[in-house]
Amino acid sequence: MQFMKLHHKSSILLYLAIISILTITILGCGKAVKKSGKITLDLGMWSSSPPANKLVQDQIDAFEKKYPKIKVIKQISVGGNFNEWLQINVAGGTAPNISFINSMIVQDYIGFGALKPLTKYYTKEELKAYYPNLLKGFKANGIVYGIPKDFNTLVMYYNKDMFEAAGIPHPPRTWKELEETLEKLQTAGKQGKLGKNFKFPMSTLMQWNRFNPFVLQNGGRTYKDGKLLFNSPEACEALDWFMSLVKKGYIVVPTRMGNQSLGAVLGSGFTAIMFSGGWQVPYLRQAAPNLNYGMAELPMNKKKGSMLYTVCYSILNVADYPEESAKLLKFMTGPEAEKLTAKAGQAIPSRIEESKLFMKLYPEQKALATSANFSVVYCWGKGSHRIDKELNYVLLEMYINYTQGDKSLKAKPLLDAKMQSLKYAQ
Amino acid sequence: MKTAISRKKRKETRDGWLFLLPFIILVSIFFIYPALDAFYLSFHKYSLLSTQSEFVGIHNYLNAFHDSVFIRALLNTLGLMVIAVPLQLIIALCLAMIVNSRIRGKSFYRTAYFLPYVTSVVAIAIIFMFLFKDGGIVNSIIELLGLHSISFFNNTHWALPLVGIMVIWEFMGFYMIIFLAGLQNIQQSLYEAAEIDGANKWQQLINVTLPQLKPTIFFNLIISMSTTAALYGLVVVISKGKGGPLNSTMTMLLYIVNTAFDDFQMGYACAQGIILFIILFSLTIISKFIFKEETD
Numbered sequence: 001m002q003f004m005k006l007h008h009k010s011s012i013l014l015y016l017a018i019i020s021i022l023t024i025t026i027l028g029c030g031k032a033v034k035k036s037g038k039i040t041l042d043l044g045m046w047s048s049s050p051p052a053n054k055l056v057q058d059q060i061d062a063f064e065k066k067y068p069k070i071k072v073i074k075q076i077s078v079g080g081n082f083n084e085w086l087q088i089n090v091a092g093g094t095a096p097n098i099s100f101i102n103s104m105i106v107q108d109y110i111g112f113g114a115l116k117p118l119t120k121y122y123t124k125e126e127l128k129a130y131y132p133n134l135l136k137g138f139k140a141n142g143i144v145y146g147i148p149k150d151f152n153t154l155v156m157y158y159n160k161d162m163f164e165a166a167g168i169p170h171p172p173r174t175w176k177e178l179e180e181t182l183e184k185l186q187t188a189g190k191q192g193k194l195g196k197n198f199k200f201p202m203s204t205l206m207q208w209n210r211f212n213p214f215v216l217q218n219g220g221r222t223y224k225d226g227k228l229l230f231n232s233p234e235a236c237e238a239l240d241w242f243m244s245l246v247k248k249g250y251i252v253v254p255t256r257m258g259n260q261s262l263g264a265v266l267g268s269g270f271t272a273i274m275f276s277g278g279w280q281v282p283y284l285r286q287a288a289p290n291l292n293y294g295m296a297e298l299p300m301n302k303k304k305g306s307m308l309y310t311v312c313y314s315i316l317n318v319a320d321y322p323e324e325s326a327k328l329l330k331f332m333t334g335p336e337a338e339k340l341t342a343k344a345g346q347a348i349p350s351r352i353e354e355s356k357l358f359m360k361l362y363p364e365q366k367a368l369a370t371s372a373n374f375s376v377v378y379c380w381g382k383g384s385h386r387i388d389k390e391l392n393y394v395l396l397e398m399y400i401n402y403t404q405g406d407k408s409l410k411a412k413p414l415l416d417a418k419m420q421s422l423k424y425a426q
Numbered sequence: 427m428k429t430a431i432s433r434k435k436r437k438e439t440r441d442g443w444l445f446l447l448p449f450i451i452l453v454s455i456f457f458i459y460p461a462l463d464a465f466y467l468s469f470h471k472y473s474l475l476s477t478q479s480e481f482v483g484i485h486n487y488l489n490a491f492h493d494s495v496f497i498r499a500l501l502n503t504l505g506l507m508v509i510a511v512p513l514q515l516i517i518a519l520c521l522a523m524i525v526n527s528r529i530r531g532k533s534f535y536r537t538a539y540f541l542p543y544v545t546s547v548v549a550i551a552i553i554f555m556f557l558f559k560d561g562g563i564v565n566s567i568i569e570l571l572g573l574h575s576i577s578f579f580n581n582t583h584w585a586l587p588l589v590g591i592m593v594i595w596e597f598m599g600f601y602m603i604i605f606l607a608g609l610q611n612i613q614q615s616l617y618e619a620a621e622i623d624g625a626n627k628w629q630q631l632i633n634v635t636l637p638q639l640k641p642t643i644f645f646n647l648i649i650s651m652s653t654t655a656a657l658y659g660l661v662v663v664i665s666k667g668k669g670g671p672l673n674s675t676m677t678m679l680l681y682i683v684n685t686a687f688d689d690f691q692m693g694y695a696c697a698q699g700i701i702l703f704i705i706l707f708s709l710t711i712i713s714k715f716i717f718k719e720e721t722d
Contacts, residue, residue: 083687084683084687087473087475087690091475113475113477253580255560255579255580256580257560258559385688385689386689392668393673396672404577
């Protein structure tokens with residue numbers, strides 16, 4: 001009997017121990033911000049590659065040296081979707097103090113009041129140090145909510161050896177030249193002059209952001225000042241022209257050549273031209289070290305146009321220590337940090353002065369930086385993701401129609417219908 | 427004496443509840459509360475970033491049935507359930523009977539068939555993408571046969587069936603193991619009796635095996651339906667989270683996640699989740715009704 005009692009007591013004790021461990025675990029999930037008089041700031045980011053992580057760490061180290069009372073911890077998003085991760089942390093009260101914000105989602109974050117206006121922390125003169133086209137992407141009603149940390153643009157990568165073999169003297173500068181170039185490449189390819197791997201003259205992704213340069217070059221816009229304009233005559237004309245190139249078999253998606261990525265099809269000699277950003281450079285260096293390629297500005301029509309892929313640092317409204325966060329933000333997008341960006345060479349510094357250093361260090365990638373002067377930021381306003389998806393469908397639907405179907409779809413009715421359905425959804 | 431017994435009983439009841447408490451707490455925090463919250467949010471316009479939610483009544487539910495992408499996701503998911511679930515269970519049952527028979531190397535086959543289930547979905551998706559890509563092994567075979575190669579992942583007609591094949595292949599091992607357990611539970615004497623009565627193998631299957639397996643089939647059916655309805659990882663990998671080409675691989679769960687996080691419409695996403703729940707719940711009730719006698 002005595003034993004039974006003891007047994008009973010110990011099981012109750014065990015039970016209580018389990019409960020207390022659980023409670024402590026759950027309560028312990030909150031974060032400690034202040035340690036030994038030092039302020040700790042969290043910096044939210046995603047991890048694209050080990051060198052990219054190292055660059056941020058180097059910049060943080062430089063910041064901590066300058067402000068010894070502030071400690072910065074990198075909060076790297078778990079899982080593939082940064083936007084998802086950040087939203088959960090904002091809702092859960094564990095948001096980082098400052099964070100990467102992609103240009104695509106920034107207007108939504110501003111709309112929900114998640115970001116702090118930066119007017120207080122920057123003078124007009126200070127803002128002039130950045131490419132104006134870049135800053136535009138992070139403004140709403142004239143107020144800046146994020147400072148771009150770096151950027152990339154779409155440029156034309158071309159295989160120099162293939163151009164030479166096909167008798168093309170220089171990369172195409174206009175739409176007309178582009179069409180002629182593609183034709184020459186196709187003919188030379190059929191004659192076997194471009195190597196046994198060659199399949200198609202040009203490859204691109206069927207994504208609206210990759211197509212949008214043509215809209216810009218034709219004098220149109222997909223989105224401007226809160227308005228969607230993707231069914232304008234300029235845009236429709238550009239799309240019909242682009243599909244005429246698809247119809248002639250000049251342009252295909254990389255999967256058509258058995259590969260997911262553009263870099264891979266250019267690197268393997270399957271194609272001669274791709275429109276892509278600076279992120280292909282490290283890939284090509286590693287995967288196709290012998291590829292003799294060049295990078296040029298995209299061809300123009302009525303004007304020049306390309307895309308800006310950029311990420312800013314913003315201060316989250318829900319987080320503590322706005323003043324210290326502003327110091328960190330200013331440093332991470334300041335000259336000292338961006339010099340490190342320029343040297344790292346993974347993306348172009350958002351500050352005009354530091355981007356010149358990049359061009360000096362990497363002259364072969366100059367087109368990436370100069371394209372910033374006539375490019376627009378990748379963002380279609382509030383609900384960008386939805387709009388982007390819908391526009392991609394139009395492009396893909398036309399592409400499928402022009403490669404597998406009856407090649408009869410026209411841009412205007414499709415884009416008009418899309419505009420109607422998007423208006424309904426909003 | 428009487429009071430001593432009742433005191434002991436009371437103590438036992440109390441201890442019973444105490445031991446149940448951790449489970450109740452965890453389930454309440456991680457399942458019941460979120461479910462109720464999702465139900466509440468489904469009547470609101472709400473984003474995780476917003477500080478307030480606005481009551482919109484049944485607008486989110488009405489919106490779902492006007493949303494062509496949602497309808498597409500619903501049809502895709504139901505289509506997968508109608509095709510993949512029965513196929514999966516039939517294949518799993520056949521495999522279970524094979525590995526339950528007196529063949530050599532039984533354990534090897536059991537392991538081999540179960541392997542896909544413990545393999546990461548990402549790995550499975552990548553293997554299939556490698557096999558079915560343009561210029562891949564499957565297309566080479568098709569070309570050898572003198573047919574036109576198919577761009578499986580860019581083709582709106584082929585992408586979803588391919589997802590179905592992956593789902594079948596991934597989960598059949600799991601259902602096989604459950605069926606195997608069910609088969610081994612059937613008393614050998616029943617077969618002996620059937621044999622004495624002159625039943626052939628086929629008659630034994632129809633009249634002994636299947637009726638005896640009913641509870642197992644019911645269990646597998648429910649699990650298989652809910653796993654197929656909750657299909658997410660595979661399509662995320664093969665369509666890069668977009669459900670493409672042209673929404674042909676958009677599943678309910680993928681669309682719910684996209685609506686909540688990409689479109690910042692958590693309230694609407696919750697309404698979609700509730701609709702999915704209602705569908706699954708009704709299907710479960712219907713199945714339970716069909717398998718009534720055995721599961722009571």
